[in-house]
Amino acid sequence: MTFATLGLIEPLQRALETLGYQTPTPVQAQAIPAVLAGRDLMAAAQTGTGKTAAFAVPLLQLLTMEGPKVAANSARALILCPTRELAEQVHASVAEYAQNLPLTTYAVYGGVSINPQMMKLRKGVDVLVATPGRLIDLFRQNALKLNQLQTLVLDEADRMLDLGFSEELANIYRMLPKKRQTLLFSATFSDEIRTLAGQMLNDPLSIEVSPRNVAANTVKQWVVPVDKKRKPELFVHLMRKGRWKQVLVFAKTRNGVDALVDKLQGLGINADGIHGDKPQATRQRALDRFKSSDVQILVATDVAARGLDIEDLPLVVNFDLPIVAEDYIHRIGRTGRAGNTGEAISLVCADEVSMLSAIEMLTRQTLTRHMEQDFEPEHRVPDTDASGQVVKKPKKPKKPKASGGGGKRNLGKWVDSGEVAPAEPSIKPVRKVPVFNTGPRKKK
Ligand code: AMP
Numbered sequence: 163m164t165f166a167t168l169g170l171i172e173p174l175q176r177a178l179e180t181l182g183y184q185t186p187t188p189v190q191a192q193a194i195p196a197v198l199a200g201r202d203l204m205a206a207a208q209t210g211t212g213k214t215a216a217f218a219v220p221l222l223q224l225l226t227m228e229g230p231k232v233a234a235n236s237a238r239a240l241i242l243c244p245t246r247e248l249a250e251q252v253h254a255s256v257a258e259y260a261q262n263l264p265l266t267t268y269a270v271y272g273g274v275s276i277n278p279q280m281m282k283l284r285k286g287v288d289v290l291v292a293t294p295g296r297l298i299d300l301f302r303q304n305a306l307k308l309n310q311l312q313t314l315v316l317d318e319a320d321r322m323l324d325l326g327f328s329e330e331l332a333n334i335y336r337m338l339p340k341k342r343q344t345l346l347f348s349a350t351f352s353d354e355i356r357t358l359a360g361q362m363l364n365d366p367l368s369i370e371v372s373p374r375n376v377a378a379n380t381v382k383q384w385v386v387p388v389d390k391k392r393k394p395e396l397f398v399h400l401m402r403k404g405r406w407k408q409v410l411v412f413a414k415t416r417n418g419v420d421a422l423v424d425k426l427q428g429l430g431i432n433a434d435g436i437h438g439d440k441p442q443a444t445r446q447r448a449l450d451r452f453k454s455s456d457v458q459i460l461v462a463t464d465v466a467a468r469g470l471d472i473e474d475l476p477l478v479v480n481f482d483l484p485i486v487a488e489d490y491i492h493r494i495g496r497t498g499r500a501g502n503t504g505e506a507i508s509l510v511c512a513d514e515v516s517m518l519s520a521i522e523m524l525t526r527q528t529l530t531r532h533m534e535q536d537f538e539p540e541h542r543v544p545d546t547d548a549s550g551q552v553v554k555k556p557k558k559p560k561k562p563k564a565s566g567g568g569g570k571r572n573l574g575k576w577v578d579s580g581e582v583a584p585a586e587p588s589i590k591p592v593r594k595v596p597v598f599n600t601g602p603r604k605k606k
Pocket of ligand 1: 182183184185186187190208209210211212213214215
């Protein structure tokens with residue numbers, strides 16, 4: 163199958179060729195003809211599947227072939243994204259796909275001055291990429307009208323709900339023209355997403371593609387059990403031992419990001435961090451410097467790193483496991499892209515066993531454990547397996563103290579926790595509970 167057989171016009175085919183896209187990915191093969199035919203779409207696909215081109219390319223074709231010229235302070239297509247970084251990234255892709263078309267594109271998001279955005283919108287733009295809050299601000303200040311809107315895309319809809327944007331989405335919904343095409347992309351489909359889809363979509367076509375990295379197994383994943391307080395030390399040890407050159411590291415909280423960055427910088431390691439408390443310009447600069455290898459270690463929260471496309475990333479480290487198991491898939495999806503192999507290492511302490519169990523259940527695999535010599539935890543991380551069970555080992559009877567020869571046991575070998583049986587009390591995996599239509603937005 164080629165992009166030509168999907169019915170794409172020549173300027174788009176040429177742009178994709180320039181970008182080195184030879185064949186459509188599965189989500190593109192399904193979505194492009196459906197969008198060109200004017201269908202609404204409900205697509206289960208995450209970053210790394212080629213989802214951006216799946217909605218952007220046919221959308222650009224429709225805008226080129228159909229509809230009037232864009233009016234002042236208007237947009238003909240709107241792509242909503244949960245974070246500023248994703249908005250920037252999606253916009254960069256859209257601009258590349260549109261390079262041979264007579265269309266204008268622009269991205270708006272909070273955290274930067276609104277005035278230049280208002281100026282830019284005066285002439286109208288064909289494709290506007292936006293985060294929900296800033297879009298509403300622009301609309302309320304009459305800088306943007308949506309009566310010319312042909313197509314709405316909700317990108318990473320699950321994450322928008324997770325971030326507490328349900329109220330904003332409900333507001334935006336009221337601002338939209340009734341007659342429009344709507345495309346919803348989400349990594350997961352909870353009841354809340356289905357409710358949202360029920361409100362916003364009209365007879366949608368459902369598309370599902372499997373999470374690439376889990377299915378394709380291009381990422382070597384392993385776990386190092388360690389005591390919580392020794393994680394920074396272990397990280398530095400593994401970094402030096404493995405001569406890591408470019409690593410994306412995930413920490414659970416903003417404070418966790420700052421603390422690790424401080425620690426690494428204190429050791430003279432070239433590290434930087436991104437999280438929601440940092441100004442947009444600082445975040446973008448850190449990301450750009452990481453991409454150009456000026457920064458060796460980038461520490462991020464899930465929100466800040468969601469959707470980031472960094473080519474050829476060899477290694478992802480989970481300094482903390484994510485609270486939401488699906489985020490593990492997003493995290494490791496930053497490596498092993500475009501046919502490359504990658505590695506994902508998780509530093510796991512005893513507190514995190516329920517998260518580990520939920521991840522193993524979701525990804526249907528028991529993660530290999532590697533005990534790092536001299537870092538064996540005092541607080542044992544109970545064994546887990548892909549059935550979601552935490553396996554408690556029966557206590558061994560105490561041995562009498564051996565005399566002499568008291569060297570360390572060699573624990574520096576690979577230990578596969580899957581070998582352990584029988585399974586004992588199961589603990590509930592951590593579930594993700596996004597909220598739609600309730601309460602005010604959580605602070606990002
Ligand atoms: P996305 O899932 O949209 O974030 O895309 C992930 C990566 O795959 C991006 O770097 C895209 O440029 C790339 N990509 C998307 N579609 C294709 C394709 N058909 N062939 C090769 N690379 C692609």
